[in-house]
Amino acid sequence: MSTLSEVAARAGVTSATVSNVLRNRGRVGDETRQRVLDAVAALGYRPHLAARALAEGRAPTIALMVSSIANPFYPEFALAVERAARISGRFVIICNTNQDPLAGRAYLEQIAGTLSEGVLVMNANLDFDDLHQTEARGTPVVLCMWERPLDPPGLPCVAVDFRRAGELAARHLLELGHRQIVAIVGSKRAGIHAARYEGFVDALRAAGVKLPRTCVRHAPDTIEGGYAAARELLELHPATTAIFASNDLPALGSIHAAFDLRRDVPADLSVIGITDIQLARQSRPPLTTVQVPTVEAAEMAVSLLRELIERPPHTHQAARRGGRAAHEPPRVRVASEPTLIVRGSTSAPRRVRG
Amino acid sequence: MSTLSEVAARAGVTSATVSNVLRNRGRVGDETRQRVLDAVAALGYRPHLAARALAEGRAPTIALMVSSIANPFYPEFALAVERAARISGRFVIICNTNQDPLAGRAYLEQIAGTLSEGVLVMNANLDFDDLHQTEARGTPVVLCMWERPLDPPGLPCVAVDFRRAGELAARHLLELGHRQIVAIVGSKRAGIHAARYEGFVDALRAAGVKLPRTCVRHAPDTIEGGYAAARELLELHPATTAIFASNDLPALGSIHAAFDLRRDVPADLSVIGITDIQLARQSRPPLTTVQVPTVEAAEMAVSLLRELIERPPHTHQAARRGGRAAHEPPRVRVASEPTLIVRGSTSAPRRVRG
DNA sequence: TTGAAAGCGCTAACAA
DNA sequence: TTGTTAGCGCTTTCAA
Numbered sequence: 239m240s241t242l243s244e245v246a247a248r249a250g251v252t253s254a255t256v257s258n259v260l261r262n263r264g265r266v267g268d269e270t271r272q273r274v275l276d277a278v279a280a281l282g283y284r285p286h287l288a289a290r291a292l293a294e295g296r297a298p299t300i301a302l303m304v305s306s307i308a309n310p311f312y313p314e315f316a317l318a319v320e321r322a323a324r325i326s327g328r329f330v331i332i333c334n335t336n337q338d339p340l341a342g343r344a345y346l347e348q349i350a351g352t353l354s355e356g357v358l359v360m361n362a363n364l365d366f367d368d369l370h371q372t373e374a375r376g377t378p379v380v381l382c383m384w385e386r387p388l389d390p391p392g393l394p395c396v397a398v399d400f401r402r403a404g405e406l407a408a409r410h411l412l413e414l415g416h417r418q419i420v421a422i423v424g425s426k427r428a429g430i431h432a433a434r435y436e437g438f439v440d441a442l443r444a445a446g447v448k449l450p451r452t453c454v455r456h457a458p459d460t461i462e463g464g465y466a467a468a469r470e471l472l473e474l475h476p477a478t479t480a481i482f483a484s485n486d487l488p489a490l491g492s493i494h495a496a497f498d499l500r501r502d503v504p505a506d507l508s509v510i511g512i513t514d515i516q517l518a519r520q521s522r523p524p525l526t527t528v529q530v531p532t533v534e535a536a537e538m539a540v541s542l543l544r545e546l547i548e549r550p551p552h553t554h555q556a557a558r559r560g561g562r563a564a565h566e567p568p569r570v571r572v573a574s575e576p577t578l579i580v581r582g583s584t585s586a587p588r589r590v591r592g
Numbered sequence: 593m594s595t596l597s598e599v600a601a602r603a604g605v606t607s608a609t610v611s612n613v614l615r616n617r618g619r620v621g622d623e624t625r626q627r628v629l630d631a632v633a634a635l636g637y638r639p640h641l642a643a644r645a646l647a648e649g650r651a652p653t654i655a656l657m658v659s660s661i662a663n664p665f666y667p668e669f670a671l672a673v674e675r676a677a678r679i680s681g682r683f684v685i686i687c688n689t690n691q692d693p694l695a696g697r698a699y700l701e702q703i704a705g706t707l708s709e710g711v712l713v714m715n716a717n718l719d720f721d722d723l724h725q726t727e728a729r730g731t732p733v734v735l736c737m738w739e740r741p742l743d744p745p746g747l748p749c750v751a752v753d754f755r756r757a758g759e760l761a762a763r764h765l766l767e768l769g770h771r772q773i774v775a776i777v778g779s780k781r782a783g784i785h786a787a788r789y790e791g792f793v794d795a796l797r798a799a800g801v802k803l804p805r806t807c808v809r810h811a812p813d814t815i816e817g818g819y820a821a822a823r824e825l826l827e828l829h830p831a832t833t834a835i836f837a838s839n840d841l842p843a844l845g846s847i848h849a850a851f852d853l854r855r856d857v858p859a860d861l862s863v864i865g866i867t868d869i870q871l872a873r874q875s876r877p878p879l880t881t882v883q884v885p886t887v888e889a890a891e892m893a894v895s896l897l898r899e900l901i902e903r904p905p906h907t908h909q910a911a912r913r914g915g916r917a918a919h920e921p922p923r924v925r926v927a928s929e930p931t932l933i934v935r936g937s938t939s940a941p942r943r944v945r946g
Numbered sequence: 947t948t949g950a951a952a953g954c955g956c957t958a959a960c961a962a
Numbered sequence: 963t964t965g966t967t968a969g970c971g972c973t974t975t976c977a978a
Contacts, residue, residue, distance in 0.1 A: 949978075959967090960967085
């Protein structure tokens, strides 16, 4: 690996000049520039990113914290993040917290500000204090899928109106004529999916439909979790005509449960989820769901992070003091609204049809 | 962010001493060590990884090149890589080549040797010349899932006997009594899955079962690809009793095709895949498949890469000249054999049963 | 338009 | 046991 000064020597200039032509800084004579470019080509020179990071006081990488890249939603999101980052000249370090706040903290402590210039947080179950602390230390943090646009957290975030998503799901079921409805909601402890559930319940209530306690199950965000919950629910309430799941994976699990219970979907039972992961399209029957703007949110998150990284340093101080400096980017960005995607897993309940 | 010398100043020593206590190098007096540790704690000091990388001439990150993190196999693999890397103190930069060799090259040129100390290649459709070049430049490269243990490439790799996987799949179908078999094989152009197919065909042939050209389709490694191929095949050969797919995703697609064609799986049609991705367990019916040691391969790949990174520099030269230096790690590692996992998508064909 | 020089934060000989 | 001294490869004033 050749270095700047080797290139400089070959071109008969100093490294400062080489640096200037490579970054289009300063004025460099055409003839000199050409000599430098030739030397760069001849030596196959490539800038040493770690060295540059040190000199600039800014690394070209961002950290993406996820709880487990194996959940099929995260790769889709990560893909979008990677694209957007790449376009802005940055690399993505993938940090699996594995739902463990301690693992998350370890990651933050090690790389925030030293190896990566910013961190994106995607449902990684991190300690908010840790996050605030890394922000206070000068490394921007962006939450990627905040579920309540109207109730922003104390950190910059991209918000998606998941309440609305729950509402849309409810309306769809109601319009089809369902009244015997049960719900499977993401793990209670994390309080995750609360907004989705609220939206769902409120829309039902507005239509005069009640959702008794016994019609609701909390389940892990997996196919198996949804499967188990759906079985319980269906056995407890055989008259059920529709299942709402606050996420696609449990919705898919519900379809499997119906299959095992010899209930035809959608003829005997409608199932609806939220998110629209790729699998939703590929299940049998394909899943009706409420699509969430994943790619858009990823792009917004990267661009917000970018702005936070690139803003002049004094504004950091202001942010830390609570106020917002003159040109500081707004700390909450709202992605477009979720939209209903009707596929094959929902239809009118039997007794109402034909 | 405080620096080493700030810590040093506070502890009344020089930065060299602080460095020594932090890395357990050199002998440091107990009393001094304690003072340093106190100062570190008081200042909340954390080492600057980019600076360290520069000084050591070695970055703590490795690059993971994948064609698209969205294919459900890759996240599972990436997860295992990340774990293994984390344990050896390294971070993973995720590089999506999106099947584009140019994108791959761009990644390699930018980060190999400057931001990451090694690269792991997972079916990223990279140009072999590019890979050899980055190796020649001194950055170790490891291929993660080489399909032919007996026919190693010119690069270090972890090999999995996919020929054997194909063979196991064939034997399973044969033992069940299937003779009307069709095959769906990964995209021809990339020559990928060739070993699996060979193993499959050879095992059939050894049993006196032929696989005519018209019984084989090449398809992209997706559910949709498998779906389309299976439909064609089943329409062309209605007497088919079993489908072999060289990967799980197309196998899942085949199950969907059977569903749409009103063919019961496994009663009317058996389906078998290769890999055993998580989804295989979660489909209806659950997919019979040949499990490939993903996690083991990931761990082997990371540890091979690690050894390559840590070997003394002179051996690089030797490797480049074709020979192998005295203590250079073997460049091919073979993971354990694939194993058949029988689930619900295969059974004896109708006419043979009972 | 170009060069000289300092320094980013850390490591690693080597001296003391 | 600790300090001194050079860098690692690059960027960035400031002078020339």
